Amino acid sequence: MEKKVQQLLSQLAGVEAELGRPEVVQDQKRYRSLTQTHSYLSEVKDCWESLETARRQLEENRSLLKSETDKEFLDILRDDCAKLEEKITKQEQRLVLLLVPPDPNDHRNTIIEIRAGTGGDEAALFVGDCVRMYKLFADHMGWKYEELSCASSDVGGYKEYVMVVSGTNAYRYLKHEAGTHRVQRVPATEAQGRIHTSAVTMAVFMEPEEGEEITIDEKDLRIDTYRSSGAGGQHVNTTDSAVRITHIPTGTVVYSQEERSQHKNKAKAMRLLQAKIVEAEAQKAAAEIASTRASQVGSGDRSERIRTYNFPQNRITDHRIGLTRHNLDRVMDGDLEEIVQALVAHYHQQKLHTDEPTDSVA
Numbered sequence: 487m488e489k490k491v492q493q494l495l496s497q498l499a500g501v502e503a504e505l506g507r508p509e510v511v512q513d514q515k516r517y518r519s520l521t522q523t524h525s526y527l528s529e530v531k532d533c534w535e536s537l538e539t540a541r542r543q544l545e546e547n548r549s550l551l552k553s554e555t556d557k558e559f560l561d562i563l564r565d566d567c568a569k570l571e572e573k574i575t576k577q578e579q580r581l582v583l584l585l586v587p588p589d590p591n592d593h594r595n596t597i598i599e600i601r602a603g604t605g606g607d608e609a610a611l612f613v614g615d616c617v618r619m620y621k622l623f624a625d626h627m628g629w630k631y632e633e634l635s636c637a638s639s640d641v642g643g644y645k646e647y648v649m650v651v652s653g654t655n656a657y658r659y660l661k662h663e664a665g666t667h668r669v670q671r672v673p674a675t676e677a678q679g680r681i682h683t684s685a686v687t688m689a690v691f692m693e694p695e696e697g698e699e700i701t702i703d704e705k706d707l708r709i710d711t712y713r714s715s716g717a718g719g720q721h722v723n724t725t726d727s728a729v730r731i732t733h734i735p736t737g738t739v740v741y742s743q744e745e746r747s748q749h750k751n752k753a754k755a756m757r758l759l760q761a762k763i764v765e766a767e768a769q770k771a772a773a774e775i776a777s778t779r780a781s782q783v784g785s786g787d788r789s790e791r792i793r794t795y796n797f798p799q800n801r802i803t804d805h806r807i808g809l810t811r812h813n814l815d816r817v818m819d820g821d822l823e824e825i826v827q828a829l830v831a832h833y834h835q836q837k838l839h840t841d842e843p844t845d846s847v848a
């Protein structure tokens with residue numbers, strides 16, 4: 487690990503020199519790429535220096551423990567050692583994650599689509615809980631989010647909710663959230679106190695950047711307008727401002743009704759349609775991915791799951807990496823960082839293993 491860190495730190499001075507060149511500043515694409523690289527290398531440098539400082543302090547404290555005789559001071563040293571050991575462990579974990587190479591797509595705007603699966607009303611309520619969880623996580627990470635479309639449930643929550651999240655490392659941390667999320671809890675309407683199991687499905691894909699957007703022929707679209715309505719059929723407004731767009735060749739349907747302007751709703755729906763079509767084409771073209779967006783979300787059946795949220799036991803389990811924690815209350819309040827970082831590190835190691843050359847068999 488130290489060798490890899492030193493290799494990265496040796497690049498920092500060169501990147502800083504490049505950033506100071508006038509011709510680089512004028513090339514916005516090159517400048518943006520270099521600033522992201524500089525930010526990454528600086529973070530590695532800060533983490534490594536903090537880790538090395540803590541290691542030196544711990545070594546000094548351990549030397550003092552061997553020679554010190556004052557009981558009160560010994561207690562202070564032992565307490566300080568325990569804190570330093572904890573800090574070192576956390577910094578080592580952070581460094582392992584930082585050594586996962588940055589990807590050009592890490593900072594891309596990320597579209598999250600959450601739908602209620604099996605479980606009826608309870609699944610719709612959990613969609614609402616998940617929307618809140620990801621918004622709080624975005625707040626914690628300093629990201630921005632914008633609602634693209636939603637379909638409210640009569641009992642609260644949502645049948646479907648779509649939003650775009652933007653910020654540093656948004657796609658890096660959110661891309662592994664795609665799949666079926668299973669919830670186990672006692673619904674508010676359950677008189678016998680029985681635990682119910684329901685599920686929501688989640689798709690995650692990048693919003694196309696300028697230059698990536700595809701041209702969609704208006705003749706391939708069916709655009710319907712209708713009156714926006716909320717839960718229980720209550721009218722949000724009295725004009726046909728809601729927009730539903732169907733891409734006839736692919737059968738992709740998107741909609742937006744949250745804005746009062748039909749023009750704004752159409753623009754949001756077109757953003758989502760563009761993203762879905764680009765994502766489907768990218769997955770089709772990728773050799774390692776055999777199917778389209780459906781491979782992410784699954785059927786929404788309870789038996790298909792990437793993660794289980796068990797409320798009675800305050801337990802969350804990510805089944806892909808065998809990670810279990812008993813801090814579900816904190817996770818639902820947006821404390822997702824440990825889980826998403828573990829997933830990033832896991833899939834990087836998996837990729838390294840997959841890419842390793844194998845001996846040929848004669």
